Amino acid sequence: MQHVKLLFLAVLTLGLVGCGSGSSSSNSNDGAPASYVPPGEKDDYYLFYSGGHSGQVFVAGMPSLREIQTVPVFTPSPGHGYGFSKKSKEMMGEYRWGDVHHPGLSKTDGTYDGRWLFVNDNANNRVARISLRDFRTKQILGPIPNSMGNHGSSFVTPNTEYLLVATRFSVPLPKGSHAPVETYQENFNGIVSGVDIDQETGEMSVGWQVKTPPFNWDLGSTGKGPSDGWAFWTSYNTEMAHDSLEINASQRDRDFAAFVNWERAEEVVQNQDVNTRNGVPLIDPAEHEGVMYFVPVSKSPHGIDASPSGRWIVASGKLQPTTTVFDFEQVKTAIENEDFQGEFRGVPVLNYDSIVEGEVPVGQGPLHTQYDGEGNAYTSLFIESAVAKWSLPPWDEETKQDMSQAVTDKINVHYNIGHLVIPGSDTKEPYGDWLVAMNKLKKDRGLSVGPEMPETSQLIDISGEEMEMIEEDYTAPEPHFAQAVPADVIDPIEVYKQENNDHPEARWEPENTGVTRNGDQVTVHMISKRSQYYPDKVEVEQGDEVTFHLTNIEQVSDMIHGFGIAEHNMNGVVAPGETKTFTITADKAGVYPFYCTNFCSALHQEMQGYLEVKPQ
Amino acid sequence: MLDFLNRIPDLLDRRVPDSGRLLLVAGAVMLAVSIFLPLWQIHLVAPQYQEGLDLYIHSHKLEAGNEGQDLTEINNLNHYIGMAPIEEEDFAEMTFIPFLLGAFSLLALRAAFFGTVKSVVDTLVLFVYFGAFSMWRFYYQLYTYAHNLDPRAPMDIEPFTPILIGWKKIANFTQYSFPREGSALLLLTVLCFAGAIWMAVRQDHAAYEEESEPESATA
Numbered sequence A: 001m002q003h004v005k006l007l008f009l010a011v012l013t014l015g016l017v018g019c020g021s022g023s024s025s026s027n028s029n030d031g032a033p034a035s036y037v038p039p040g041e042k043d044d045y046y047l048f049y050s051g052g053h054s055g056q057v058f059v060a061g062m063p064s065l066r067e068i069q070t071v072p073v074f075t076p077s078p079g080h081g082y083g084f085s086k087k088s089k090e091m092m093g094e095y096r097w098g099d100v101h102h103p104g105l106s107k108t109d110g111t112y113d114g115r116w117l118f119v120n121d122n123a124n125n126r127v128a129r130i131s132l133r134d135f136r137t138k139q140i141l142g143p144i145p146n147s148m149g150n151h152g153s154s155f156v157t158p159n160t161e162y163l164l165v166a167t168r169f170s171v172p173l174p175k176g177s178h179a180p181v182e183t184y185q186e187n188f189n190g191i192v193s194g195v196d197i198d199q200e201t202g203e204m205s206v207g208w209q210v211k212t213p214p215f216n217w218d219l220g221s222t223g224k225g226p227s228d229g230w231a232f233w234t235s236y237n238t239e240m241a242h243d244s245l246e247i248n249a250s251q252r253d254r255d256f257a258a259f260v261n262w263e264r265a266e267e268v269v270q271n272q273d274v275n276t277r278n279g280v281p282l283i284d285p286a287e288h289e290g291v292m293y294f295v296p297v298s299k300s301p302h303g304i305d306a307s308p309s310g311r312w313i314v315a316s317g318k319l320q321p322t323t324t325v326f327d328f329e330q331v332k333t334a335i336e337n338e339d340f341q342g343e344f345r346g347v348p349v350l351n352y353d354s355i356v357e358g359e360v361p362v363g364q365g366p367l368h369t370q371y372d373g374e375g376n377a378y379t380s381l382f383i384e385s386a387v388a389k390w391s392l393p394p395w396d397e398e399t400k401q402d403m404s405q406a407v408t409d410k411i412n413v414h415y416n417i418g419h420l421v422i423p424g425s426d427t428k429e430p431y432g433d434w435l436v437a438m439n440k441l442k443k444d445r446g447l448s449v450g451p452e453m454p455e456t457s458q459l460i461d462i463s464g465e466e467m468e469m470i471e472e473d474y475t476a477p478e479p480h481f482a483q484a485v486p487a488d489v490i491d492p493i494e495v496y497k498q499e500n501n502d503h504p505e506a507r508w509e510p511e512n513t514g515v516t517r518n519g520d521q522v523t524v525h526m527i528s529k530r531s532q533y534y535p536d537k538v539e540v541e542q543g544d545e546v547t548f549h550l551t552n553i554e555q556v557s558d559m560i561h562g563f564g565i566a567e568h569n570m571n572g573v574v575a576p577g578e579t580k581t582f583t584i585t586a587d588k589a590g591v592y593p594f595y596c597t598n599f600c601s602a603l604h605q606e607m608q609g610y611l612e613v614k615p616q
Numbered sequence B: 001m002l003d004f005l006n007r008i009p010d011l012l013d014r015r016v017p018d019s020g021r022l023l024l025v026a027g028a029v030m031l032a033v034s035i036f037l038p039l040w041q042i043h044l045v046a047p048q049y050q051e052g053l054d055l056y057i058h059s060h061k062l063e064a065g066n067e068g069q070d071l072t073e074i075n076n077l078n079h080y081i082g083m084a085p086i087e088e089e090d091f092a093e094m095t096f097i098p099f100l101l102g103a104f105s106l107l108a109l110r111a112a113f114f115g116t117v118k119s120v121v122d123t124l125v126l127f128v129y130f131g132a133f134s135m136w137r138f139y140y141q142l143y144t145y146a147h148n149l150d151p152r153a154p155m156d157i158e159p160f161t162p163i164l165i166g167w168k169k170i171a172n173f174t175q176y177s178f179p180r181e182g183s184a185l186l187l188l189t190v191l192c193f194a195g196a197i198w199m200a201v202r203q204d205h206a207a208y209e210e211e212s213e214p215e216s217a218t219a
């Protein structure tokens, strides 16, 4: 009965193993801030910061604010092998940086769907798409034709039909033509663009553009609910000055916001004859009714943000201590009734008094507004270094008499806040528990690191009546805006499965690797695995152009292998299951080691080989 | 006790009662089902593999966790200590064990059909032998893998024997090894066989008691 005894024992063991595998995650964090995330535990949200002129996107966890990853977009990153592979080099084009301002998450039915993150490049007029499956940049579109200074993006429509883009600068069109700056008002133009998103692949292409006067377009947002189909942008310099803008663009008491009906623009392009310029249909709003309207907004505005309901459109004039609330229902009525106070270059200007719901005295230097979904708005105050919390309409009579009563709380931040973010604020269902203030200066807030200091991010608990500062962290230069999304909305892959690798030069078996020559073009099919390259010797002649197709045949999470070639300005970094192609010119005779740059195993240091370059 | 032994030849010819024959049919079904279920699982845990690496041993195949990837990973790791890659081809018995289990299922049905204790005992004895042999064979393979380490391997470790049941620490790994549903069914099958015999014994005993009652009354 040995067999039976063994089996009895086995059943007992099974029971014991079952008991032992439970994990307890109870922790009492007495005294720890609410943002404390113990070692090994995970944050509730992903926070995607724009990296400003670093050209990158930073990913942090929230509430801990700990940085998790950098996603290189417009700037090479040897640590990611980005900007070294053939594909990423092609994608980046001739540019070595970008100026990332406003990340925008893709949406389905007005809520985040975790598919893509779009970011803009203010400097080189581009937009990029990052896949949230592998946190990699997949496409860079641009320079966008006719567009100069892509600041006013990336604003995503409720079903990711479009990425809406507005130019910050105006130049003579078509781009590349010349006119003296003195003829700015006659010869210069701005543009707003609808970047079409393919729903299956995410592929971006410019769908249409609308010509604007040479204002400087600033920030925007997209509508929803009653304002679905619309996009909103603020502008400064309706003075149309071309020099000393600090003074000359700050003269008028009111500037214009543009209310653009993108559904109408789409219709115009589909049904009517629209001139194309540089291959893109360019709509003149004076000729096509219903595409664009101007709305007077308070002086030199920055942010314009549609509320979660889509009814309230909130614009902040940074040189006036108020934030203006427009009622989109009234906007529709005004358009129907042609209730205009004039027109500007053939574009109707809506009657301010008919559409304004109120001006809220939030404080000095209001920039940008976010919403918690509970009827509260939060406006960053740049000059005051504070965040004001205030109530959206409907307001009672008493408040309407004294709008200062709408402001319910205020908290100081350190210092000079630009943007702020509440997860989901630009969707129809915000997650209103946290707010992150992105501050421009950090002096005195931590150890000094010399003249170049990072920015600060401050985490504010907005779940209660009063805002409470919980946590502060330093963020690499320079976040302009962020998007935050609950962790469970995103479903990242951790390895590229072998069957999904469609690189035509991928190799999976050592016996299929090798070096082939065609004239002075040498092709190397190589694989990497713990802890070896196959082949680990590559012989070439001086002057050869050597193309490596390197497949990392690992299929387990986190097993990345690098490929640094000494003195050849090359570090390929290949994720598990991925194939990357990179090319070097072997112009120096000698023997050059290549080695694994990404620590992979106990024998990582031994993971190396030689590139022999024979002299001619 | 001796009395009981004396009665065995008689017992072997006895018939299994109908409820016992039902047990035999149940045993036959469980044997057939066990062919499709994992018999054993080896689970490896290390600091960097908190989620664990899993090997499932079926009667006819070797299956690994993470869509088969865990086996590649185990072999990758074993390569450092010079252990030969674990491959399904090395488990020759996987080609015939499913058929043996099928044969035992038929034998159980046969015993149920004839309904004699003898046929049940024959099946049970053969089956227990088969079980013991399989366990030994499994153990022997684990032993062979872990004792024939390549002396040129990057890491030098003492040859070892992976644990058959229970858990054991090997370098940075803790190995857990335990039977799965398939083995539980095989155990239940043994219990069915034993139960059928027991019913026959008890019935025999009851009949014996009945027969002997008048005798004891006169004594």
Ligand SMILES: [Cu+2]
Binding pocket: A529, A530, A531, A560, A561, A562, A596, A597, A598, A599, A600, A601, A604, A607
């Ligand atoms: Cu490596």
